[in-house]
Amino acid sequence: MAKLEPYSPTPAARAGRVVMTVTPFVIGIVCVLLSFVPFGRIVGSPLTPAFPLMAIYYWAIVRPEMFPPLAVFGVGVAFDLLSGGEIGLWAFVYTVTYALVVTQRPLVMNAPFSAFWVGFAFTAAFAGALGWVIVSVIHGMLVPPGPVFWHMAVTVAVFPIFAMLFGRFETRVLSGG
Amino acid sequence: MEPNRTALPFREFSHRISLIFMLTLAAALLLLGRAETYVFDQARQVVTDLAAPLLEIASRPVAATRRVIERTDEYAYVFDENERLRAENARLLEWKEEALRLQARIARYEALLNVQVDQSIEYVSGRVVSDSGGPFIDTVLVNVGREKGARSGLAVIDSDGLVGRIVSTGPKASRVLLLTDLNSRIPVVVEPAQYKAILAGDNTSWPRLEYLPVQSAVSAGDRVVTSGDGGLIPAGLPIGLVIQTSSGELRVQTFSDRGRLDFVRVLQYEFPSEVKLQDPPSVLEGAEAESGADTSSAAGDGPRAAAE
Missing domain, CATH: 2.40.10.340 (Rod shape-determining protein MreC, domain 1)
Structure with a gap:
């Protein structure tokens, strides 16, 4: 009986695996940085979409194995450190939202894009409401819900553009051909 | 598999x-x-x-795009804008005369009151x-x-x-x-009646005016400036104008556009925690010396007159 050789990946395969593992997380970090670029200044509005939420939702549905909970947590902490707000707020909101999306994944996995988008609208509403509740509890008062509502509304509105970009990236780079 | x-x-x-x-x-x-x-x-x-x-690198194209848009807007309204600026310039020249006159008067009063003049802030x-x-x-x-x-x-x-x-x-x-941040509290003064208040942000675009005196007669359109209380922020920095919401609450529309x-x-x-006493200017010293001499001579006249 022939003895089975232990599998040893070539350096190229190893490098490929590292790229595959790291890329979604890097996209998440880029999304965090994008959130702080003052795009709203172009039109004179302080509204900026929640870019990391789009990345988290997209990868949680499409490739959850490539965007593990650790990456979600890392993206959230990076956002918290860069923003002047409560430490752990977005790390918590994003991780809970990710857990919710992963459990509801079969609902939108093979559905048309409209269902994927509606799913994101619910996700954004959940994340916004959770963040609002936490901040209200921390400050001991009902903070105005207007800013978070508009923040999430803009996020849902621009989601198709980013979903398309993530999709292109996924098919071109991560699918391997 | x-x-x-x-x-x-x-x-x-x-x-x-x-x-x-x-x-x-x-x-x-x-x-x-x-x-x-x-x-x-x-x-x-x-x-x-x-x-x-x-972020600085990333914000450059944003700023450039905004400038292009603003420039385009400006070209569209350049004639109207020119007309408006001419009118405003004429009006401002009148104000300049008034300001120069008042500046001279204030300098005189400050000299009289021996006021420590604010060092220019770097x-x-x-x-x-x-x-x-x-x-x-x-x-x-x-x-x-x-x-x-x-x-x-x-x-x-x-x-x-x-x-x-x-x-x-x-x-x-x-x-x-x-x-506008939820944690921002700035001591302010509402002009022209000089009512003191605290400008409290609440994450909306219009921060609230808190701790206004009950009998204060603040109305929409009043100017809000920093009071300088607490010593952190210099007094007199312009902040915005008072606006009144439909529920009657007083808020402030800031001059600086957050967007x-x-x-x-x-x-x-x-x-200025250690204020040195300033010597009065020499112009006033001369005047004081004169007036001092006058009073002493007047005082000196008194008993002499009484003795006579």
């Missing part, structure tokens, strides 16, 4: 365990973040300083390189750090008025708490 079949449930299981672990960690961080602020402040400054140069110019990034806070990063003399508490203004104050600094970048922040100045203001 065989190993994959056994690996899949294990992978799902480990994914689930990892998710639970991260959820717990995130909750712990949220609670811990309230207590261990020093550690997180340090981490925050490091991350901010690392990200500031990247400033460092910088650019806003980041947006707040979230709906629950209103802070921006400016590319002026400790190396250029920024420190916590300094007021930040733009060409329109007060923008906010610095709350943390790294070597290369600082975080500015805007007037268009670009170039700002960090005022290096030092509260």
Whole structure:
């Protein structure tokens, strides 16, 4: 009986695996940085979409194995450190939202894009409401819900553009051909 | 194929365990973040300083695009604008005359009252390189750090008025708490009646006026400036105009446009805690000496007159 050789990946395969593992997380970090670029200044509005939420939702549905909970947590902490707000707020909101999306994944996995988008609208509403509740509890008062509502509304509105970009990236780079 | 079949449930299981672990960690961080602020402040400054140069590069095309749009707008209205500016210029020239007259009068009064004149406040110019990034806070990063003399508490203004104050600094970048943030409290004065109040941000675009005296007669359109109370922010910096909401609440429409922040100045203001007594100017000394001589002679006349 022939003895089975232990599998040893070539350096190229190893490098490929590292790229595959790291890329979604890097996209998440880029999304965090994008959130702080003052795009709203172009039109004179302080509204900026929640870019990391789009990345988290997209990868949680499409490739959850490539965007593990650790990456979600890392993206959230990076956002918290860069923003002047409560430490752990977005790390918590994003991780809970990710857990919710992963459990509801079969609902939108093979559905048309409209269902994927509606799913994101619910996700954004959940994340916004959770963040609002936490901040209200921390400050001991009902903070105005207007800013978070508009923040999430803009996020849902621009989601198709980013979903398309993530999709292109996924098919071109991560699918391997 | 065989190993994959056994690996899949294990992978799902480990994914689930990892998710639970991260959820717990995130909750712990949220609670811990309230207590261990020093550690997180340090981490925050490091991350901010690392990200500031990247954000500065990223914000340049944004600023350029905005300028192109503004320029296009300006071309569209250039004739109307020119007409309006001519009228405004004529009106401002009248005001300039009035201002010069009043300035001379104020200088005379200050000299009479022996007022310690404010030293001119030095400033460092910088650019806003980041947006707040979230709906629950209103802070921006400016590319002026400790190396250029920024420190916590300094007021930040733009060409329109007060923008906010610095709350943390790294070597290369600082975080500015805007007037509209939930945590912002600025002592102000409502002109012209000089009612003191606190300008309190609440994450909306229009901060509230709090602690106004009950009998105060503040109305929409009144100007709001910094009071200088507390010694952190210099007095008299323009902030905005009072507006009244439909529910009757008094709020402030700030002069600085939060959506268009670009170039700002960090005022290096030092509260004059050790005020030296100024000698009166020589002009007044002469006048005082004369009047002093007059009074003494008058006083001297008194008894003589009485004796006579």
